[in-house]
Amino acid sequence: AQSVTQLGSHVSVSEGALVLLRCNYSSSVPPYLFWYVQYPNQGLQLLLKYTTGATLVKGINGFEAEFKKSETSFHLTKPSAHMSDAAEYFCAVRGSSNTGKLIFGQGTTLQVKP
């Protein structure tokens, strides 16, 4: 069965500091991994995804993530946080059925301090 664990439900960084949001997954099939961002009272927006190929994936708004099979991880990073990055971030893995449904982690709330 597929599952996702996000370490740290809340992360606080100063503006300009490195952002690191942790995600570990479990998958019985080759993992396809996703990071989504959710702003208050809005739906989810895709930041980036890993399917096959290059393990370092670049996304929107300066975010990137690295797929590490040996560590079963897909951590999200951004070199310099902006106030506008404050939001909730969800890591997800494709489910094992062929429907493409997503299995989400519990989310990490990112706070950016001025």
Next chain:
Amino acid sequence: DTGVSQDPRHKITKRGQNVTFRCDPISEHNRLYWYRQTLGQGPEFLTYFQNEAQLEKSRLLSDRFSAERPKGSFSTLEIQRTEQGDSAMYLCASRESRGPTDTQYFGPGTRLTVL
């Protein structure tokens, strides 16, 4: 606007009442998903449609829940005899049919409050 839309955005109802939500996917997307998100949690899969066929349902989808997608266009999710535990954000997503790794595009959600 070519995004996924959901209606209503907010719904407050009393326990025991029936509610129905609507999702309009992106027009060329034939795959449609419903998820439920409770406070402080990630979205949980409820059900999946390919065109008008409902191909997968989660165990979370009790007998009080029913979803339809007539003609493979918009979809509705109905909850009968609502309970306080049904209070959540109900999210709809759609994607193209090239493959399961295609991006799912999410709507803004319908927030349900059961009093």
